[in-house]
Amino acid sequence: xxxxxxxxxxxxxxxxxxxxxxxxxxxxxxxxxxxxxxxxxxxxxxxxxxxxxxxxxxxxxxxxxxxxxxxxxxxxxxxxxxxxxxxxxxxxxxxxxxxxxxxxxxxxxxxxxxxxxxxxxxxxxxxxxxxxxxxxxxxxxxxxxxxxxxxxxxxxxxxxxxxxxxxxxxxxxxxxxxxxxxxxxxxxxxxxxxxxxxxxxxxxxxxxxxxxxxxxxxxxxxxxxxxxxxxxxxxxxxxxxxxxxxxxxxxxxxxxxxxxxxxxxxxxxxxxxxxxxxxxxxxxxxxxxxxxxxxxxxxxxxxxxxxxxxxxxxxxxxxxxxxxxx
Amino acid sequence: xxxxxxxxxxxxxxxxxxxxxxxxxxxxxxxxxxxxxxxxxxxxxxxxxxxxxxxxxxxxxxxxxxxxxxxxxxxxxxxxxxxxxxxxxxxxxxxxxxxxxxxxxxxxxxxxxxxxxxxxxxxxxxxxxxxxxxxxxxxxxxxxxxxxxxxxxxxxxxxxxxxxxxxxxxxxxxxxxxxxxxxxxxxxxxxxxxxxxxxxxxxxxxxxxxxxxxxxxxxxxxxxxxxxxxxxxxxxxxxxxxxxxxxxxxxxxxxxxxxxxxxxxxxxxxxxxxxxxxxxxxxxxxxxxxxxxxxxxxxxxxxxxxxxxxxxxxxxxxxxxxxxxxxxxxxxxxxxxxxxxxxxxxxxxxxxxxxxxxxxxxxxxxxxxxxxxxxxxxxxxxxxxxxxxxxxxxxxxxxxxxxxxxxxxxxxxxxxxxxxxxxxxxxxxxxxxxxxxxxxxxxxxxxxxxxxxxxxxxxxxxxxxxxxxxxxxxxxxxxxxxxxxxxxxxxxxxxxxxxxxxxxxxxxxxx
Numbered sequence: 034x035x036x037x038x039x040x041x042x043x044x045x046x047x048x049x050x051x052x053x054x055x056x057x058x059x060x061x062x063x064x065x066x067x068x069x070x071x072x073x074x075x076x077x078x079x080x081x082x083x084x085x086x087x088x089x090x091x092x093x094x095x096x097x098x099x100x101x102x103x104x105x106x107x108x109x110x111x112x113x114x115x116x117x118x119x120x121x122x123x124x125x126x127x128x129x130x131x132x133x134x135x136x137x138x139x140x141x142x143x144x145x146x147x148x149x150x151x152x153x154x155x156x157x158x159x160x161x162x163x164x165x166x167x168x169x170x171x172x173x174x175x176x177x178x179x180x181x182x183x184x185x186x187x188x189x190x191x192x193x194x195x196x197x198x199x200x201x202x203x204x205x206x207x208x209x210x211x212x213x214x215x216x217x218x219x220x221x222x223x224x225x226x227x228x229x230x231x232x233x234x235x236x237x238x239x240x241x242x243x244x245x246x247x248x249x250x251x252x253x254x255x256x257x258x259x260x261x262x263x264x265x266x267x268x269x270x271x272x273x274x275x276x277x278x279x280x281x282x283x284x285x286x287x288x289x290x291x292x293x294x295x296x297x298x299x300x301x302x303x304x305x306x307x308x309x310x311x312x313x314x315x316x317x318x319x320x321x322x323x324x325x326x327x328x329x330x331x332x333x334x335x336x337x338x339x340x341x342x343x344x345x346x347x348x349x350x351x352x353x354x355x356x357x358x359x
Numbered sequence: 360x361x362x363x364x365x366x367x368x369x370x371x372x373x374x375x376x377x378x379x380x381x382x383x384x385x386x387x388x389x390x391x392x393x394x395x396x397x398x399x400x401x402x403x404x405x406x407x408x409x410x411x412x413x414x415x416x417x418x419x420x421x422x423x424x425x426x427x428x429x430x431x432x433x434x435x436x437x438x439x440x441x442x443x444x445x446x447x448x449x450x451x452x453x454x455x456x457x458x459x460x461x462x463x464x465x466x467x468x469x470x471x472x473x474x475x476x477x478x479x480x481x482x483x484x485x486x487x488x489x490x491x492x493x494x495x496x497x498x499x500x501x502x503x504x505x506x507x508x509x510x511x512x513x514x515x516x517x518x519x520x521x522x523x524x525x526x527x528x529x530x531x532x533x534x535x536x537x538x539x540x541x542x543x544x545x546x547x548x549x550x551x552x553x554x555x556x557x558x559x560x561x562x563x564x565x566x567x568x569x570x571x572x573x574x575x576x577x578x579x580x581x582x583x584x585x586x587x588x589x590x591x592x593x594x595x596x597x598x599x600x601x602x603x604x605x606x607x608x609x610x611x612x613x614x615x616x617x618x619x620x621x622x623x624x625x626x627x628x629x630x631x632x633x634x635x636x637x638x639x640x641x642x643x644x645x646x647x648x649x650x651x652x653x654x655x656x657x658x659x660x661x662x663x664x665x666x667x668x669x670x671x672x673x674x675x676x677x678x679x680x681x682x683x684x685x686x687x688x689x690x691x692x693x694x695x696x697x698x699x700x701x702x703x704x705x706x707x708x709x710x711x712x713x714x715x716x717x718x719x720x721x722x723x724x725x726x727x728x729x730x731x732x733x734x735x736x737x738x739x740x741x742x743x744x745x746x747x748x749x750x751x752x753x754x755x756x757x758x759x760x761x762x763x764x765x766x767x768x769x770x771x772x773x774x775x776x777x778x779x780x781x782x783x784x785x786x787x788x789x790x791x792x793x794x795x796x797x798x799x800x801x802x803x804x805x806x807x808x809x810x811x812x813x814x815x816x817x818x819x820x821x822x823x824x825x826x827x828x829x830x831x832x833x834x835x836x837x838x839x840x841x842x843x844x845x846x847x848x849x850x851x852x853x854x855x856x857x858x859x860x861x862x863x864x865x866x867x868x869x870x
Contacts, residue, residue, distance in 0.1 A: 039458070039499035217474040222457075226465060229456035236416070236452035237517075238437035238466040298456035352631055352669045353662065354686070355707070 046292010047304035053290070053340055054311040061314055064321040071196030077317060078198035079190050079266050083108075084309040085204055086259030087280045088287035089212065092305040093252040095288050097245050098228040098297025099148065099155030103163030104256045105281030106170070107140045109272060111260020113170040116179025116270025119261070126182040134257050140166055141253020145246040163277070170272035177271035179264075186265035200262065204306070207258060211251060212302045220244045228297025286333065287312050290340045311336070365428040367392045367556050368413075368444075368525055373422030375408050382408040384580040386422070390525060395547065395557040397567045397588070400577035401600055401794030406560050409577070410527050413558075414446035415439035440466060443524030447514050447531045455503035460484035462502055463517045487520035488513075492542035508536050508654060515543060519550075526550065527558040532566060533791055533820075536653045537858070544570060562792070563821075564593055576600055600795060608799050609827030610806040618642045621679065622814035623783050625664070628673035633659045635839040637673070641814045641831075643782070646805060648829030648849075649818035651858045656838035657818040658702065661785045664816070665699040666690040677783070691722060691779055698722070698776035702787040708772035711761035715753050716742045718760050718771055723778035745774040750800065766797030773801065777808075784808065786817045790824065802828055822854050836860045 041048070058077070062069040087104050094101035111133050119129030140162070147158045189199050215221040223244035226234040234241050259280075264270060284305075285295075291308030293300025315332050319325075351357060368390040375383040383405045390396055400406050411417045413424070415433030424431050426442055433439040439446075453462050460481050461468075469479035484498040493512035502510060511531065518526060528547075532540050547557060547570060561567055567574065571588040576599045584599055591599075621640040628637040634656050641647045649657040662668050664675065666684035675682050677695050684690045690697040701707035709718055719742045720727055727738040742756050749770045753763055760771055769789060776784070786805075790798045805828060809815055819825050825832050832844040834857040842857040 035497055036499055039497065039501075043458075043501070214474060217477075219468060219470070219475065222461065222465070222468065222475060225457060226454040229454045233452045233454050234465075236436055236448060237454070237462075238435070238440045240437075294456075298454070353659075354667045354669060355662070 044301070047301050047307070049340070049343065050291040050304045050307040050311060053336075054307045054314065057311055057314040057318060061317050061321055071192055074196070075192050075198040075200075077314070078201045081310045081313045082200040082204045083259050083263055083266070084280065084283055084287060084313055085306040086207070086255050086262065087284040088291070088305040088309040089207075089302045090252040090255035090259070091284035091288050092291070092293050092300065092302040093224075093248040093255065094155065095293050095295060096228045096297055096300065097224050097248045098231070100285070100295070101144065101159045101249075101252055102156060102281055103140070103144060103159040103166055104252060104284055105277035105279065106163040106166040107137055107253055107256035108260045108263065108280050109277040110140065110166045110170045110173075111137050111257035112263045113174040113179070113270040113272050115261050115264040116181060117173055119264065120180045120182055123182075126185060130261060133261055134254060137253040137257020137260070138250055139253070141250045141256070142246070144253065145249030148249065149242050149245050163281070167272065167274060167277055174270045174272045177269060177273075179270040181264050181268050183268070186268060189262070189265050203262070207255070208303070208306070211255065215251065216301070220247050224248045225298050229299070283309070283312055286337050290337060366390060367427065369425045370413070371423045373409075373412060373419045373424070375412065375417065375419050381580050383412070383419070386577070386580070386582050388575060388582065390556045390558060392524075392556050393551055393554045394572040395551055395559055395570050397571035397574040398558060398560045398577065399567065399574055399596065399600055401796060404577040404600070404794075405580040406577050407529070408580075410446055410529055410558065410560065413439065413444055413527060437466070440521060443522075444527070445518045445521050445523035445525070446527040446529065447518050448529050453502045453510055453514060453517070456501065458499050458501055459488070459496055459505075459513050460498035462513060463487050463498075463520050465517070466521065483520060484516070487516040490519050490546065491516040492546055506654065508539055511535055512539060515546070523555065525556045525558065527560070529560045530562065530792055532561065532563070538652070540566070564596070597795060608802065610803050612830060613644075613810070618645070622677070623664070623816075624676040624679070626674040626676070628660075628663060628671060628675065630659060630663055630668050630671050633838050634663060635837070637840055639833055639840060639843070641816060643812045643814050644809050645831065646809050646815040646817055646829050648825040648832035649816065649835060650822070650825050650832045650844070650854050651835040653820050655835040657835050658787055659838070660835070661699060661787050661816065661818060664690070664785060665697060691781070696779075696782035697785065698779060698781035698783070699785040700773055700776060700787060700789045702791070704768055704772050709760050709768060712759050714757050715746070715751070715760055715763070715771060716756040719745055719756070719775050719778060722775050726779065741778060745778055748777075749774045749804065766793045769793055769801075770797065773804070782813055784813055784815045786815065788818055788820055790819065790821065822851055825854060826850060834858055
């Protein structure tokens with residue numbers, strides 16, 4: 034029984050994010066003319082998976098008590114690169130995809146090396162490298178365009194038998210292959226430890242540098258996965274500063290909504306995924322209630338504030354004012 | 360143990376400088392298996408540097424280290440751990456957001472197929488906690504939710520889980536309750552019979568008397584003496600540590616003070632289940648001690664008086680009139696004139712990166728400002744006065760507080776509050792982890808402040824302090840004051856028996 038209580042306390046943020054999303058999505062499908070149908074869910078999934086992947090990327094860095102302002106730009110760069118090289122025959126496309134993911138990993142590794150060995154602050158480093166990545170995107174694709182492998186794109190953004198969205202399965206696969214092993218590996222544990230207390234982690238003989246580097250590398254990898262999916266959904270590439278910026282900021286919002294502490298050391302990418310889904314559903318909700326799309330940012334802000342408030346309700350019960358600052 | 364064979368660990372001629380300061384000079388040490396070796400010395404004597412070098416946290420500039428007769432070097436804590444040297448530091452090394460089990464297994468968790476095996480880890484943690492005598496701690500509890508004394512037990516369990524050959528304990532018992540200390544001592548004695556070498560660093564002489572086989576005294580970065588435990592008197596040891604005669608540690612207590620007026624009076628104060636029906640009064644010029652085992656509500660009482668706690672019942676009267684104190688800001692205001700020297704100087708007392716000057720004037724900004732603008736000349740003057748009054752050893756008031764030694768940092772915390780000339784001074788274990796010399800200065804300062812009319816409420820985990828400093832001692836047990844000791848009744852026997860809530864005096868531990 035006590036075990037369950039500790040488990041619940043540890044996963045409170047994730048559970049809250051799931052709850053918020055389920056409620057919002059239920060309202061959405063309940064009011065949608067097509068209802069809870071395969072097409073509605075596939076469309077929602079395709080849109081949600083993009084932000085979910087970028088939010089996972091953000092989670093990696095935030096867990097180590099950093100912040101990555103370049104995830105949106107890696108996402109855009111991967112999109113532009115994929116629309117250039119992930120085309121043609123199946124073999125060429127495969128090589129292209131590997132190239133795109135390798136680029137994402139390289140971008141993440143660059144961030145990591147600068148932050149860890151250059152001892153620069155993550156926020157400044159990623160602000161600068163983000164601009165660099167965007168510059169490369171512009172150079173690759175000065176005007177929107179490009180192409181994609183249509184067969185693969187349709188397969189990855191369509192449905193499996195039974196109406197299950199493929200993009201959701203792709204996300205699940207990434208969670209199982211990247212997040213779950215990370216969470217249960219020694220380096221993953223070390224990444225949490227670094228985020229919670231770097232001096233204590235160092236004193237415990239934890240490999241702090243490798244753990245942080247891995248977090249940045251995985252962040253770049255996940256952001257480029259998102260960029261690939263964007264290419265498959267839009268069939269093209271676009272070097273858009275607006276997309277990069279929006280995804281970066283929304284990824285931070287999703288992480289917070291998902292119960293990941295911006296101070297590092299606690300939270301889960303699962304929470305961030307549902308945080309991303311919830312943020313995405315806001316636009317859909319406006320649509321079914323016939324509201325103008327320009328209300329979306331305002332509602333996103335309100336939902337974010339509401340969720341964060343819900344998370345801090347327990348502060349009202351605090352009897353020792355010093356605990357407010359802990 | 361055969362003393363002729365090579366020792367388990369040996370260091371010879373080890374020196375270390377930080378900038379221009381020499382922390383360790385030609386130090387040597389021999390550590391034998393199956394022995395407890397105590398290291399004594401004031402803060403800044405080189406003990407911390409010594410163990411940091413042994414634990415791979417810092418590198419020696421020169422000198423030799425040998426383990427099993429073979430030359431070794433530890434570039435990182437990991438390397439030292441790998442060689443079987445595990446250190447429990449005074450500054451805790453636990454990760455607050457991770458669970459107890461995660462922390463215990465942090466450096467080498469059990470794995471299956473390359474991933475951490477949660478079940479095996481839990482077993483390992485339970486075993487280690489049991490070995491440390493702390494079965495009451497749940498392995499899934501997050502460390503940040505545990506009180507300091509429990510965290511210290513986790514720290515010990517974590518060290519034991521690494522199966523060390525040499526275990527270094529740096530002030531490892533300073534945060535423990537008396538019950539835990541007894542358990543830890545039993546564990547340490549068992550480890551000794553199992554053939555471990557233990558290096559034990561403590562400021563508490565009676566602990567060293569109980570545990571140590573050998574003692575080494577450090578002063579100014581050099582080891583001045585190594586002797587068999589029990590061959591020197593306490594007075595001799597202290598004189599070796601401070602390098603001068605040890606007398607008049609505690610200033611004399613004035614006799615027969617007028618207690619008719621009360622500066623602070625507390626009536627039936629209660630808070631959640633931690634404070635129960637507390638009533639007492641204290642007069643100007645009095646030093647009132649708070650005694651008892653650690654964690655019996657003494658800290659909560661001080662926080663309650665200082666306006667930190669919500670949901671209090673009962674009454675607090677300052678200078679005879681009822682006071683509503685809802686925040687530290689209200690507590691320090693001129694109506695109440697209170698100051699609280701907090702327990703944890705690094706988080707609650709000081710802004711470590713800020714300068715000595717900024718820290719000193721922080722609480723008193725109101726008195727050195729005009730219309731909200733800080734009068735820099737006035738500030739500088741007030742700060743200089745404090746620095747010389749408390750003899751704070753600093754290279755200047757512009758340097759960061761974090762670069763001062765522990766004792767001097769604590770002086771800054773005290774000085775910071777003296778700048779508002781408080782009438783009621785609350786002290787929460789102010790001398791923890793501070794060297795003998797600085798302690799002595801603090802005792803004298805407290806008495807001077809009391810003589811000038813301040814009322815002092817003084818919580819200490821060190822019985823000697825309560826005995827030497829206080830005019831009265833309120834002994835707390837389970838959130839209530841169970842006994843008030845006065846005059847000749849303030850002695851170790853009475854303090855301990857009341858702390859343990861033992862009615863029959865024959866049962867007291869140090870009878």
